[in-house]
Amino acid sequence: xxxxxxxxxxxxxxxxxxxxxxxxxxxxxxxxxxxxxxxxxxxxxxxxxxxxxxxxxxxxxxxxxxxxxxxxxxxxxxxxxxxxxxxxxxxxxxxxxxxxxxxxxxxxxxxxxxxxxxxxxxxxxxxxxxxxxxxxxxxxxxxxxxxxxxxxxxxxxxxxxxxxxxxxxxxxxxxxxxxxxxxxxxxxxxxxxxxxxxxxxxxxxxxxxxxxxxxxxxxxxxxxxxxxxxxxxxxxxxxxxxxxxxxxxxxxxxxxxxxxxxxxxxxxxxxxxxxxxxxxxxxxxxxxxxxxxxxxxxxxxxxxxxxxxxxxxxxxxxxxxxxxxxxxxxxxxxxxxxxxxxxxxxxxxxxxxxxxxxxxxxxxxxxxxxxxxxxxxxxxxxxxxxxxxxxxxxxxxxxxxxxxxxxxxxxxxxxxxxxxxxxxxxxxxxxxxxxxxxxxxxxxxxxxxxxxxxxxxxxxxxxxxxxxxxxxxxxxxxxxxxxxxxxxxxxxxxxxxxxxxxxxxxxxxxxxxxxxxxxxxxxxxxxxxxxxxxxxxxxxxxxxxxxxxxxxxxxxx
Numbered sequence: 001x002x003x004x005x006x007x008x009x010x011x012x013x014x015x016x017x018x019x020x021x022x023x024x025x026x027x028x029x030x031x032x033x034x035x036x037x038x039x040x041x042x043x044x045x046x047x048x049x050x051x052x053x054x055x056x057x058x059x060x061x062x063x064x065x066x067x068x069x070x071x072x073x074x075x076x077x078x079x080x081x082x083x084x085x086x087x088x089x090x091x092x093x094x095x096x097x098x099x100x101x102x103x104x105x106x107x108x109x110x111x112x113x114x115x116x117x118x119x120x121x122x123x124x125x126x127x128x129x130x131x132x133x134x135x136x137x138x139x140x141x142x143x144x145x146x147x148x149x150x151x152x153x154x155x156x157x158x159x160x161x162x163x164x165x166x167x168x169x170x171x172x173x174x175x176x177x178x179x180x181x182x183x184x185x186x187x188x189x190x191x192x193x194x195x196x197x198x199x200x201x202x203x204x205x206x207x208x209x210x211x212x213x214x215x216x217x218x219x220x221x222x223x224x225x226x227x228x229x230x231x232x233x234x235x236x237x238x239x240x241x242x243x244x245x246x247x248x249x250x251x252x253x254x255x256x257x258x259x260x261x262x263x264x265x266x267x268x269x270x271x272x273x274x275x276x277x278x279x280x281x282x283x284x285x286x287x288x289x290x291x292x293x294x295x296x297x298x299x300x301x302x303x304x305x306x307x308x309x310x311x312x313x314x315x316x317x318x319x320x321x322x323x324x325x326x327x328x329x330x331x332x333x334x335x336x337x338x339x340x341x342x343x344x345x346x347x348x349x350x351x352x353x354x355x356x357x358x359x360x361x362x363x364x365x366x367x368x369x370x371x372x373x374x375x376x377x378x379x380x381x382x383x384x385x386x387x388x389x390x391x392x393x394x395x396x397x398x399x400x401x402x403x404x405x406x407x408x409x410x411x412x413x414x415x416x417x418x419x420x421x422x423x424x425x426x427x428x429x430x431x432x433x434x435x436x437x438x439x440x441x442x443x444x445x446x447x448x449x450x451x452x453x454x455x456x457x458x459x460x461x462x463x464x465x466x467x468x469x470x471x472x473x474x475x476x477x478x479x480x481x482x483x484x485x486x487x488x489x490x491x492x493x494x495x496x497x498x499x500x501x502x503x504x505x506x507x508x509x510x511x512x513x514x515x516x517x518x519x520x521x522x523x524x525x526x527x528x529x530x531x532x533x534x535x536x537x538x539x540x541x542x543x544x545x546x547x548x549x550x551x552x553x554x555x556x557x
Contacts (some may be wrong), residue, residue, distance in 0.1 A: 001487065001488055001491075002035075002036070002067055002068075002083060003027075003036060003488055005026045005027050005065060005067065005175070006025050006036055006038070006065070006068070006081055008025045009063055009064075009065055010023050010038065010040060010044065010063070011023060011137075013058070013059050013062045013063065014040075014044070014048075014059070015442035018044060018048075018469075022040070022043065022044070023038065023040050024038060024039070024040065024043075025037070025038050025041075026038065027485055027488060027489065027492075028080070031478055031481055031482075033074075033078075033080050034070075034072065034080030034081050034082050035081060035082055035083045035481055035484065035485065036080070036081040036083075037078055037079065037080045037081070038078070038079045038081075038245075039077065040059070040079070041053070041055040041056035041059060041073075041078075041079060042056075042076060042077040042078075043079040043120070045077065046345065049238050051077075052077025053073065053075065053076065053077050055077065055248055056073040056077045056078070056079050057073050059079055060079055061072050063081075066084070066087075066466055067083055067084055067087045067495075068081050068082065068083060068084060069082055069083070069084035069085065070082040072135040080145050080247055082322075082472075083481065083484060085224045085472060085477070085480075087484075088477070088480040088481065088483075088484055089480070090482055090535075091416075091480065091483060091537070092480070092483070092537040093533070094238075094419060094534045100492070101143060101144075101145065102143055102145055102487065102490065102491050103144070103145045104143045104144045104145065104491065104495070105141060105144040105146035105147075105494070106144075106145035106447050107145070107326065108145070108147070108326045109144045109146070109147050109149075109323065109324065109325045109326050109327075110141050110146045110147070110148050110217055110322055110325055110326060110327045110328075110329065111148075111149045111150075111151050111254075111319060111325045111328045111329070112134050112135070112137055112138045112141070112148060112150055112151065112329045112331065113150075113151040113328070113329070113330045113331065114130045114131060114133065114134020114137075114150070114151075114152070114330075114331035115127055115152050115154055115245075115250070116130065116152060116153045116154060116155075116332065117132040117136060117154060117159055117237075117241055118154060118155040118156070118158075118237075119154060119155070119156045119161070119190075119233070119235055119237035119238060120156075120160060120161050120164035120165075120190050120193075120194055120232045120233055120234070121160055121164070121190070121191060121194050122187055122188070122190075122191035122380050122382050123187070123235075123240070123241060123244050123382055123384065124380050124381060124382055124383060124466065125338060125366045125368070125381050125382070125385045125386050125464070126333050126365070126366065127368075127383055128362055128383030128386060128387075128418070129247075129333075129364075129366055129412070129418050129427070129546045130331050130332065130333070130363065131244075131245075131248055131250060131383075132248075132414075132415045132418045132419055132488070132550065133331050133361070133363050133418070133423060133499070134150070134250075134329075134331040135248065135249065135250050135550040136330060136415075136419060136499045136502075136548060136549050136550050137331070137361075137494075137497055137499065138150055139509045139547070139548045139549075139550065140490065140494035140502070140548055141492055141494055143238070143548060144200075144490075144491060144494045144495075148249070149253040149254060149323050149325075150252045150253050150254070150317060151252065151253065151254040151255075151256060152254070152255050152256070153242075153256045153257075153258075153315055154238075154255065154256070154258070155257075155258045155308075156234050156257045156258055156259050157218055157257075157258045157259045157262065158215070158258060158308070159201075159211070159215055160198075161218060161230065161425065162197070162211045162212070162214040162215035162218060163194055163197030163198045163200075163201055163211055164190055164193045164197055165193075165196040165197070165214050165216055165218070165226065165229060165230060165233070166193075166196075166197040166200065166201075166207065166210060166211045167192070167193030167194055167195070167196035167197035167198075167200075168190075168193045168229065168233065169229075170196065170197075170200075171193060171196070175189075175229065175232065175233070178255075183236070183239045183240040183243050183485075184240060184243070184384065186236040186239075186240060187236065187237060187240040190233055190236060190237060191380065197211060202465070211500060214226065216303070216305075218230055219262075219305060221432055236459065237273045237543060244383060244384060247387065247407075247411065248411065248415075248550070249411075249550055249552070250550075254319070254322060254323070256315055256319070257312045258308075258319065260318075261311050261312075261314035261315040261317075261318055262305075262306045262310070262311045262314060263314070264311075264313075264314030264315075264317055264318060265299075265306045265310035265311045265312070265314030265315070265317075265438065266300065266305075266306040266310055266312075266314070268310070268313050268314065268317065268350055268351075269285055269299045269300055269310050269313065270285075270300075272350050273285055274348065277346070277349045277350060277500045278299060281298075282302070283297070283299070283302035284298045284300060284301050284302045284401045286298050286299065287299055287309070287342060287345070287346045289342045289345065292342075292345045293343055294330070294338070294342045294345055295338065295342060297309050297339070297342045297343075299313075299346070299549040309339075309342070309343060309346070311349060312343050313346065313347065313351070314327070315341075316350050316351065316354050316355075316358065317348060317354065317451050319354075320353070320354045320357075321349070325357060326357060327357050327358075327359060327360045328354070328357055329359050329361060329497070330358065330359070330361065330362070331361050332360070332361075332362055333363060333364075333365065334360060334363060334364055334365075334424055335362075335365070336362065337360070337362040340360040340362070344358065344360065346511070352402070359497075361423060362423075362424060362498055363423050363424060364421075364423075364424055364425045364426035364427055364428055365426045365427070366418070366426070366427045367426055367427065367428050367429065368381060368386075368429050369494065383385050386414055386429075387411060387414055388410075389431065390410040390411075390413050390414050390431065390434065390435060391406050391407060391409075391410035393431050393435055394409050394410055394435050394443070396405050397435065398557075399527070401557065405556070405557060408434075408446070408551075408552040408554050409435075409442070409443050409446055409554065409557070410436035410493070411551070412442035412443060412445075412446055412546070412551040412552065413441060413442045413443050414434065414442075415442060415549060415550055415551050416434070416441060416442030416445070416503065416551060417429055417430075417433070417434040417441070417442070419499045419503055419549055420440060420500055420504070420507075421500055421502040422498065422500050423497065423498065423499070423500070440548075442546075442551055443557075444507070444508050444510060445506050445507065445542060445545075445546060445551075446546065446551070446552075446553060446554055446557060447509040447557050448513055448514060448538075448542060448548050449539055449543055449546065449553045449554075450553075450554055450555065450556055450557040451514070451517065452513070452535050452536070452538055452539030453539060453541070453555050453556065454556070455517070455522055455523065455532070455535050456532060456535060456536060456539070458523045459523055459528070470527050470530050472518075473516075473520060475512065475515055475516040475519055475520065476513050476516065476534060478519075478532075479509075479512050479513060479516055479534060479538065482505075482508060482512055482536070483509070483537050483538065483541055485505070486509075486541050486544075486545070487504070488526030489501055489502060489505040490502060490545075490548065493548075499548075499549060502545055502548060502549060503549065504544070505545070506541075506542060506545045508547075509538065509541060509542065509545075510542065511536075512539045516534075522535060523529075
């Protein structure tokens with residue numbers, strides 16, 4: 001990549017006393033600041049006993065590279081670089097080569113765990129957000145040459161299951177009334193049953209005892225009739241989740257369940273209790289996080305059962321045994337960021353080879369006008385509702401749009417709205433903004449891609465002319481400079497686990513193309529051949545970029 005070549009040239013100019021790792025090359029947000037920029041002169045001025053401007057001028061005067069046509073020094077010591085027009089024009093000779101797959105992660109094995117819904121509870125918008133983040137991170141990492149395995153960890157045992165089973169048993173119609181219904185209806189029934197059980201657990205002491213007894217029976221599988229009910233409800237949930245994954249375009253390589261990893265975690269905690277990693281406390285076993293400037297957490301409860309924390313230990317051990325990864329990325333909501341700090345601290349003592357390879361990413365919450373959601377009260381906002389509502393509003397707005405296209409646009413609208421902000425920030429979701437064809441939205445990018453197809457479909461049927469190097473208009477040159485940066489933006493988004501970088505880039509590209517489209521005739525112009533190639537290149541990059549975000553690109557809208 002040109003960026004790497006610029007770094008090498010600067011290292012050459014500065015000599016052996018400068019570490020190449022200290023040379024940072026950025027891509028300016030403003031095209032008027034060049035294609036690349038470096039603050040290396042300001043960083044090294046003191047070390048080399050020169051003023052920043054003096055050092056920057058020295059680098060600029062000695063810099064020579066056939067791909068760079070202009071080097072500019074700007075106060076207080078920035079160095080800006082412009083790629084030559086010849087290099088830019090070479091880019092679009094074959095539109096299919098606009099995106100060259102990266103190689104920085106070649107040979108690396110990465111597992112990305114995301115979504116993680118719990119059977120017996122509904123698939124809410126937090127799961128949808130986790131899925132959007134996890135899927136696009138997986139695709140970004142694959143784009144850099146990594147082998148990526150997608151994993152899904154689901155809580156199929158625990159108090160939430162006991163509460164749902166209690167709720168099922170207390171419903172007059174019972175489970176038989178829903179057996180022939182759709183996966184969606186079954187999932188709603190299970191969610192309602194959970195809400196009923198959760199309410200009873202909090203308000204009725206007898207119900208609380210009954211639910212705790214159910215929890216133990218599920219754990220030790222001592223009640224055949226209850227176990228049959230449990231297995232049926234669990235399978236219903238899993239069947240329903242698969243309909244959502246299909247809609248979102250995700251296929252998992254590994255499915256993990258709390259019921260499978262709990263025993264592994266229990267053994268680990270008991271083993272390391274004897275080694276001083278864990279401590280006894282009021283009949284339970286805790287990890288003394290306070291000794292590590294964190295907080296204490298229970299890993300085995302007073303009933304002798306593994307908690308969520310212990311199960312996570314078992315999960316991470318099993319994941320590594322199943323797939324000897326170089327990196328494990330775990331995507332969850334950021335409300336458990338502090339929990340993960342304690343978990344990783346415990347992992348460092350018990351399975352250090354896994355802890356050192358594990359990265360936790362906490363995303364923000366999704367806020368809707370309806371307010372805070374709660375599966376306990378049954379007022380949960382489901383992921384499917386959000387997708388369906390987006391599709392409904394799109395079909396109301398664009399009455400002639402085909403159903404298949406409306407579905408692609410709805411999923412794209414929701415995913416893009418979740419991904420365009422930095423991971424970790426809360427999302428204030430707005431239907432009006434998300435489905436707009438004018439603003440920073442998924443449908444706007446999809447519409448721009450469809451526009452490039454429409455232009456290409458109108459090209460005149462005549463002998464294709466060889467593309468001559470044209471005198472570039474301002475809008476054409478800006479488009480070329482943006483196209484040139486695509487591979488490096490993708491690399492940065494993958495390296496920093498930041499899909500928002502790619503969203504920002506694609507929005508800028510779409511804006512610049514639509515400005516070019518409005519100002520310049522394409523088909524039938526003197527520069528038709530070149531402008532068609534430019535249009536094809538924009539379409540190719542938009543489609544590739546949307547794919548990396550897990551969003552489809554309708555050919556027509």
